[in-house]
Amino acid sequence: MSTVNVQIELHELLNGSNAQVQLSVPQLVEKVLVREEGQLTSTGAVSVATGKYTGRSPKDKFTVKEASTANKIDWGAVNQPISEEHFDKLYTKVLEYLKEKEEIFVFKGFAGADHSYRLPIQVVNEYAWHNLFAHQLFIRPTQDDLAKHDAQFTIVSAPTFKADPILDGTNSETFIIVSFEKRIVLIGGTEYAGEMKKSIFSIMNYLLPEQDILSMHCSANVGEEGDVALFFGLSGTGKTTLSADPNRKLIGDDEHGWSDNGVFNIEGGCYAKCVNLSREKEPQIFDAITFGSVLENVVIDENTRIADYNDVSLTENTRAAYPINAIDNIVLPSVAGHPNTIVFLTADAFGVLPPISKLSKEQAMYHFLSGYTSKLAGTERGVTSPQATFSTCFGSPFLPLDASRYAEMLGEKIDKHNAQVFLVNTGWTGGEYGVGKRMNLAYTRAMVQAALNGELNNAETMKDDIFGLEIPLHVPGVPDEVLTPEKTWADKEAYKAKALELAGKFKENFKKFTNVSEETVKLGGPLA
Known part of the structure; x- marks a missing residue:
């Protein structure tokens, strides 16, 4: 035809x-x-169930x-x-x-x-x-x-x-x-x-x-001075939490393009996860779910029509769809200048990546292609070891072209616009999952704020000898000892073994990228 x-x-x-x-x-x-496709909730949103398929x-x-x-x-x-x-x-x-x-x-x-x-x-x-x-x-x-x-x-x-x-x-x-x-x-x-x-x-x-x-699976916001920040991260890394900043205006929460004009939102709305949603934790999302919004697979009280965001009997992938102008603190139209700061978020359950590190262009390309985070096993009795998860460019299911195309474009734009790139670990510290503890959110916020303010651009750093990452020695509001993963582990040999294990997983995953320059592999990946 x-x-x-x-x-x-x-x-x-x-x-x-x-x-x-x-x-x-x-x-x-x-x-x-x-x-009779759905019902009205107490806030005026439409509640629907998607049947057999509750996700892609x-x-x-x-x-x-x-x-x-x-x-x-x-x-x-x-x-x-x-x-x-x-x-x-x-x-x-x-x-x-x-x-x-x-x-x-x-x-x-x-x-x-x-x-x-x-x-x-x-x-x-x-x-x-x-x-x-x-x-x-x-x-x-x-x-x-x-x-x-x-x-x-x-x-x-x-x-x-x-x-x-x-x-x-x-x-x-x-x-x-x-x-x-x-x-x-x-x-x-x-x-x-x-x-x-x-x-x-x-x-x-x-x-x-x-x-x-460059098309990107990320959230973006802009400060009062017009400084733009991008946040990349897979589910559970804190992308929504950290990009929602009362002192910065939201450009968009999920999909963006980076052109010669700057950054623009691809969408006109938000498709937010709403499992365990509360006004206390995420007031912007909670208050955006009003008349005309769509709630997917959220259980509603039969009498009061109040949504129970804690009920995951239909799926944990409960969602809310609403127009971006349902949020107050936004930029309209959803366009801004070139990014000053790029943040890659990872929740490292191995507990070995620094809570924040500064990336070179090659490291940025390497970690962009890797798209690393980790998920907890937890589904089998006695299994507590984390599972490494890699999603190319933080969005592998949506990339029609060879991944190297997107990474090369990112590298070119970082160079051209002098963007500062940081890897932020919102996962574990002091040991892997089951031994250590989750990174203090207040410390993470302080580190991200320092990155956005430019305080870390010329900060004194030390090179991690396994991953090759440049770790700032001081960040306002964060104890110095927290910044270096090895110092937070009681068992230094256990730290080294776990760090080498994760470095090996990075290298093994990277073998699938056959069109990437040797320079990116050599200068961007783990040293050990």
Whole structure:
């Protein structure tokens, strides 16, 4: 099927009598309630359950293997290929399926807050609540924008359509398929709304580097002097906690581009985890969940309609989707200058990485590619050793291109804009998990604040002889002995053994990067 035919079929769907286009938030909330897709909570948010899938389904994600992209995509477990023939047949079946529905819902908007680089998108949904999600997560158009809107990518989402793996070339009934040539994202068999958000992020991770823009899975904020900070980190490292600063304005919480103009948010909303959420711990998120927000898989009291964020009976991956302007302390539009400070967050349960260290450009590229944190075993009786986790560029599931492309761009931009890069360990100190203790949050905040203020740029440091990291000898508000991991361990030999073990895991993981320069490996990685 040609791209022209794909667009003709889509045009017929979008102009059908059942298409509800660009409904407002109140209209969509009404639709959700009338269609019994969800219920209203005590704060006015819509509460929904996503059924079988309460998170992404990476084994069901595919990219169409097409002539123009075949040699650009980093094919493998993340970017699984599917044929054009399978895509075309499945696409036609899904569109015919949606044409028979009483209603479908269409949102037109953008990805990318910088007008120079924004991507016009449209989202076609079987469910009203999915369209509400899209309205809150992507960038909403003005009336002038809407008049000139010409979608360059379209998401077509039909959760109740089930694929036949034998006929359709999928791995299961579920599918998330991106065609870069036909500019379509086709989703079916899953009600988890996050697939839409991350599909657009994957697309931007393909398109932006082609324009010499680094796409990044990170949060970003800006200080009163216009100084910009980026925070990279996997789940549990403290990215949300540390980037939420009352003295700094939020640019965005998850996805950004770094262009010649500076940093811009890719999204128009936030998709926050809300397990154990409380106003005391995270007031900005708690108070943002108001009318028009979407709560996924959060248990609601039948009578009071109050959300119980501590109840994880449906999933621990409970989520809240809301527009970024539901938070007070933000920058609008979500753009700012070039980063002064970049922070890589890791929760090292081995207890051997310094609580803060200053990285050279090569070390920044190495640790960016590594994307290290650790998870606790804890699932088997008596097992307390941590498990090393590596997620390339802190976002491996969303990278269509070879990882070295993103790392090289990061290195170039660090050089060009003289950004200072720090590795911050929010994990364990004084021993590994089960022996040591979690890093004091007040100390971590003091270290991050010192980094953001520029106090560590020219600070006196010592080189760690295993990881090669430059450790500041003094940080305001932090005891000196805390800064050097070895000094916090009672058993120095145990420290050295554990540090060498983790260094070995870094090296073993790095073997998969075949396109990285020898200089990055030699100057960026562990010494021992």
